Amino acid sequence: MTTETEEALGEGLADVIGVAAHQPTESVSLPQIDFSSFPNQIFWLVITLVAIFFILSRVALPRIAAVLAERQGIITNDIAAAQDLKQKAVEAEEAYEKALLDARADANRIVAEAKAEIQAELDVAIAKADAEIAAKAAEGEKAIAVIRESAMDSVKDVAKDAAKEIVAVLGGKADAKAVTAAVTARMKG
């Protein structure tokens, strides 16, 4: 019973793996050295190889080569373009730097000019102010001189009056001319 089941199992397995269960023993030997199948295999091999060769050499390989070449070309172009853009960027940066330097120089120049202008204006103004001050000072001195003059005159008058009074108090009769002469003489001395 067990043997039967096993046999059935064996047959089932043999069916599954594509083997006729009951085969004559002589065909169990190596199928690889069954020379009767050689012409068949070699015939189909030649046909297969020719088919593959034509598929490859006529369609597949040129197509893949073209795709690879195209990709290589695109990559090369892109790299060149990138190089170009980089160069441009560097140039732009340089131009920017130059513009910046120029602007800075301009600014410095303008500042210096403005400074010089202001200085000149300032100098003029100072000179003018100095002149005005000098004029005012001269005027003041003049006024002071006038005031001093008048003050001297007043002092003379006061001194004359005082001398006359002193002379009168002392009981003398003051001679106006003599007093004036005396005061003038004193004041000069």
Add this chain to the structure above:
Amino acid sequence: MATEVNGDAAAEGTGLVFHPMDQFIVKPLFGGDVVAWYTVTNVTLWMGITVLAIFALLVLGTSKRAVIPSRTQSVGELAYGFIYKMIEDVAGKDGIKYFPYIMTLFMFIVFSNFLGLLPMAFTTTSHIAVTGGLAVAVFLSVTVIGFYKHGFGFLNIFWIAQAPLILRPILALIEVISYFVRPLSHSIRLAGNMMAGHAVIKVFAAFAAVLAISPFSIIAITAMYALEVLVAFIQAYVFAILTCVYLKDALHPHH
């Protein structure tokens, strides 16, 4: 019970279950037993699927010719760049001329290997008829290219000028032998790897029918499958790079 099962399995192992090589049998697709050279067989089917898969990847996948590739397109471009660079590195600039041929070989082998890993698939590259055909084609082309480019100067690859004079004849003998063994090793390496991996998976699969060891068997199948995925690519790579090496010998026979 367990012993009984094991005993049964062992008994059947000799009779029914263990047919790890049956997956490699070339069978006519539409009935009949005779495999004539023109018969449409499972070889035809899986080679046709290989062609369609290559067409899908390299033609349909690149149909948009997108500068920014889709996933399929980038896989196609990757394969292209991989082989192109391999030829350039190994065989030099003048090897680029043979790029479509080596690309054909590589794509055929890599797709056959991977398609062979599908369940129920037939692995065309596990047959020495196929790999031998490829290897002999490479061998003949390379020899013809060598003689065409350099005339009898091509024989310089057997005469190692750097070696001491006494050793040169011996080395020449070794070189000649190794040159003629090339197609053999070139083809058996690929077919052997493919056949062994698939056979081992099939053996483990047979053990999966036995309940007690089926978990281990399934783990083993998984591990083998992972290894086979690796091998599928590596063997295609090895085949292509060896082709490039042979091509380099033909283009530059002066060591």
